[in-house]
Amino acid sequence: xxxxxxxxxxxxxxxxxxxxxxxxxxxxxxxxxxxxxxxxxxxxxxxxxxxxxxxxxxxxxxxxxxxxxxxxxxxxxxxxxxxxxxxxxxxxxxxxxxxxxxxxxxxxxxxxxxxxxxxxxxxxxxxxxxxxxxxxxxxxxxxxxxxxxxxxxxxxxxxxxxxxxxxxxxxxxxxxxxxxxxxxxxxxxxxxxxxxxxxxxxxxxxxxxxxxxxxxxxxx
Numbered sequence: 599x600x601x602x603x604x605x606x607x608x609x610x611x612x613x614x615x616x617x618x619x620x621x622x623x624x625x626x627x628x629x630x631x632x633x634x635x636x637x638x639x640x641x642x643x644x645x646x647x648x649x650x651x652x653x654x655x656x657x658x659x660x661x662x663x664x665x666x667x668x669x670x671x672x673x674x675x676x677x678x679x680x681x682x683x684x685x686x687x688x689x690x691x692x693x694x695x696x697x698x699x700x701x702x703x704x705x706x707x708x709x710x711x712x713x714x715x716x717x718x719x720x721x722x723x724x725x726x727x728x729x730x731x732x733x734x735x736x737x738x739x740x741x742x743x744x745x746x747x748x749x750x751x752x753x754x755x756x757x758x759x760x761x762x763x764x765x766x767x768x769x770x771x772x773x774x775x776x777x778x779x780x781x782x783x784x785x786x787x788x789x790x791x792x793x794x795x796x797x798x799x800x801x802x803x804x805x806x807x808x809x810x811x812x813x814x815x816x817x818x
Contacts, residue, residue: 599625599756599787600646605655607641615641617811619655623789625755628782630798631791633808639791640684642808643758646789647679648672659756677705680749680786682759686741688733694720695729698748705752719751723777739770746777756787763797775800 602621608614615638623629631639644650645657648664657664659675667675689697698716707715720726723743725736733741742762749757759778763771775797782788782803792798798805807814 599623599627599660600789601656601658602645603656603658605645605652605657607638607645607650608653614811616645616652616808616813619813621806621813623787626782626785626787628779628788628801628803629790630801630803630805631789631808632793632795632798632805634793637793637808638811639793639808640760642813643760643789643791646756647681647758648675677752678755680752680754680757682742682745682749682757682762684761684764686745688741688744690733692732693729694725694731694733694736694744697733697744698751701748701752707752715751715753716747719747722750723747737770739766739773742766742770742774743777746774750781750786754786756789757781759788759790761792761794762790763792763794768796771797772800 600623602619605616605619606614607616631642633639641650645652646659651665659678662675689700695716698719699712702712702715717726720729723746725740725743725747728736728740733744736744762778763774766774771794778788778790779801
């Protein structure tokens with residue numbers, strides 16, 4: 599489903615974030631990417647979704663080379679993905695319901711289907727009773743669950759979660775990890791980037807580690 603072939607990524611100033619990374623992630627797999635802050639985990643996920651393109655090498659999703667895709671085709675590719683960002687990117691002037699509904703409205707879902715999809719996503723993360731609340735009224739853990747609801751409302755094939763438990767207490771972090779695991783068991787391909795060892799140890803799955811711009815299969 600996702601394939602990296604000797605991918606490298608450099609930023610202006612010669613900063614090398616990834617070097618000769620080769621990786622394959624199968625459909626329905628759950629993969630945890632570990633490594634310290636600044637190791638390149640966010641860049642790896644951005645390359646998977648076509649938000650960034652590699653400096654060298656190739657990234658393919660379902661056999662499509664992202665570097666060769668027309669720019670106008672990339673937004674259609676990204677509809678396969680649900681994205682959970684580190685900085686939430688919530689709209690604080692809109693309700694919880696409207697935050698989750700926004701991706702559906704942007705891509706032109708039938709207005710009659712939106713309430714049911716949004717309610718189902720909020721119910722999945724335990725926030726159905728907060729649908730009319732503003733995001734600012736939610737706790738940190740609830741805001742993170744709101745981000746996951748927004749990421750899964752269009753039922754993506756692939757979920758990319760960048761530090762989904764950052765700044766959460768252990769109980770909230772464990773709940774988020776369990777939620778991501780349940781989504782994977784429902785058939786979603788899930789890639790989680792985290793430096794939280796307690797979370798990665800909680801997930802009985804494949805782990806890979808970024809060190810010094812290179813990828814290593816981590817010991818179980």
